[in-house]
Amino acid sequence: MVLVIFSAALLPSVYATSVEILMEKTTFRYCEKLFYTIQVSEVTGESAVIHIRDQTGKSSSAIPIPISNLQNPIPSMIPFEAEIFPVGKYFIDIEYSGAKNSTEFELIDSENICIPTTMKQVAFSWINDKMSDGFFIDAINKFVDKNIISIPDKINEKNLDGIHIPKWIKNIVGWWLEDKISDNEFSQAIQYLINKEIIVI
Numbered sequence: 001m002v003l004v005i006f007s008a009a010l011l012p013s014v015y016a017t018s019v020e021i022l023m024e025k026t027t028f029r030y031c032e033k034l035f036y037t038i039q040v041s042e043v044t045g046e047s048a049v050i051h052i053r054d055q056t057g058k059s060s061s062a063i064p065i066p067i068s069n070l071q072n073p074i075p076s077m078i079p080f081e082a083e084i085f086p087v088g089k090y091f092i093d094i095e096y097s098g099a100k101n102s103t104e105f106e107l108i109d110s111e112n113i114c115i116p117t118t119m120k121q122v123a124f125s126w127i128n129d130k131m132s133d134g135f136f137i138d139a140i141n142k143f144v145d146k147n148i149i150s151i152p153d154k155i156n157e158k159n160l161d162g163i164h165i166p167k168w169i170k171n172i173v174g175w176w177l178e179d180k181i182s183d184n185e186f187s188q189a190i191q192y193l194i195n196k197e198i199i200v201i
Contacts, residue, residue, distance in 0.1 A: 017041055019048065019096040021103040022071075029110035030085075031183055034076040036103075040067055040096055048072075048096040055089040067096065080107055081114055113184040119143050123177055127170045134160030137201060140190070148187045151194065152201050164200040169193065 022037040038048055047066050053059035065074060087109050093102045119139065126136040138160055141151040155163070176186040193199045 017044060017097040017099045019094055019099040019101050021092055021094055021101060023103060023105060026105045028080055028105060028107050029112050030082055030107075031079050031110075031112040031114040033079045034105070036074050036092065038065060038067065038072045038074060038094065038096075040070055040072075040099075042097075043067060043070065044097045046097050048094055050095075051093045053091050053093065054086070055091075059093075078117055079114065081116065083116075113148055113182075113187055115148065115183045115187065116143050120177060123173050127173050127177070132160070132163075133165040134163040136165065137163050137199070144187070148183075149191050149194070155201055162200075166198065169199070 018041040020039045022039055024035040024037075028034065040048075044067075047064040050063045050065060051059045051061075052063075065072065085107055087107050089104055089106050091102055091104045094100065122131065122136065122139040122143070125131040126133075131139075137151060137155065138157075140149055141155055172181070172186065172189050175181045176183075181189075190199070194201065
């Protein structure tokens with residue numbers, strides 16, 4: 001009995017830290033946000049390091065992810081936008097405490113309407129009275145595709161002060177900022193209000 005215990009103590013440990021990437025789904029469309037979970041076998045105090053690369057091999061810079069639990073949800077704050085992410089396969093490579101792993105997902109084309117995330121920062125300023133109605137409409141004109149929201153050609157720097165948006169429309173903008181309505185619903189509402197001249201330009 002003593003011999004068995006002594007022999008076992010001399011055996012090298014075969015246990016090693018492992019890391020996995022658990023995907024919420026493997027197919028994404030424009031406007032959607034990447035979401036995955038990093039699962040580890042132990043918390044070592046080190047950060048995981050990920051790279052996201054496309055099918056051509058182009059890779060992001062190293063992204064350190066603090067690991068504080070065995071399962072660590074990683075939600076992206078920025079949706080996929082056509083101007084930044086071409087359709088195709090993408091790979092997430094991860095390294096953590098000597099362990100490596102990789103997984104893949106696909107970005108496919110869709111008819112989803114996407115408003116650039118820059119516009120949300122502008123909208124936040126506007127609903128908090130840090131920006132005039134005119135500058136808000138001017139920002140839509142500059143940042144949002146004309147096929148999504150079309151602003152009349154007559155807008156220019158000289159007539160921005162004459163633009164008027166009823167206060168209650170801030171409710172719609174607030175719903176959009178809180179993701180209670182989609183980019184598509186928001187753009188349709190704003191376009192309708194412009195067409196009906198409820199938003200006075």
